[in-house]
Amino acid sequence: MANNTSPKVGRCRCGQVQFEVASESLITMACHCTGCQQMTSSAFSLSALYPSESLKITSGSPVIGVLHGATRHYFCGHCMSWLFTRPEGLDDLVNIRSSLLEDAQAFSPFIETYTDEKLPWVTTPATYSFSKFPPPEQFPALLAEFAK
Numbered sequence: 001m002a003n004n005t006s007p008k009v010g011r012c013r014c015g016q017v018q019f020e021v022a023s024e025s026l027i028t029m030a031c032h033c034t035g036c037q038q039m040t041s042s043a044f045s046l047s048a049l050y051p052s053e054s055l056k057i058t059s060g061s062p063v064i065g066v067l068h069g070a071t072r073h074y075f076c077g078h079c080m081s082w083l084f085t086r087p088e089g090l091d092d093l094v095n096i097r098s099s100l101l102e103d104a105q106a107f108s109p110f111i112e113t114y115t116d117e118k119l120p121w122v123t124t125p126a127t128y129s130f131s132k133f134p135p136p137e138q139f140p141a142l143l144a145e146f147a148k
Contacts, residue, residue, distance in 0.1 A: 060077075113133050
């Protein structure tokens with residue numbers, strides 16, 4: 001749920017798509033899956049999970065790219081920066097690429113996922129590591145610990 005904090009501002013690389021997030025992140029993550037490696041052309045993707053209602057696109061129009069299924073990945077149609085993901089079955093949440101936010105250095109990953117696909121030389125400061133995603137029954141405790 002959105003709170004009274006100042007919105008965090010973010011943008012794609014070219015600046016055509018700009019957005020604000022008007023709440024604190026629920027959790028921060030690094031994902032090592034091969035899909036994220038391919039979409040970022042890097043070793044992993046960094047993201048922060050937010051309530052959907054806290055995201056406001058302030059300029060431009062994100063487009064759906066990559067896989068066009070139930071999980072929707074949004075990009076800038078001009079520079080193709082990967083902006084955010086709306087995960088399948090979780091319409092009340094949005095996973096924003098935290099490196100696009102003005103204060104990106106504040107988003108150290110709390111958890112890392114898909115470590116079974118991690119490149120062998122990669123390390124992160126994540127507190128918790130999971131071979132895939134955290135088990136659903138563990139997620140409430142992770143969110144509560146991150147909120148502290």
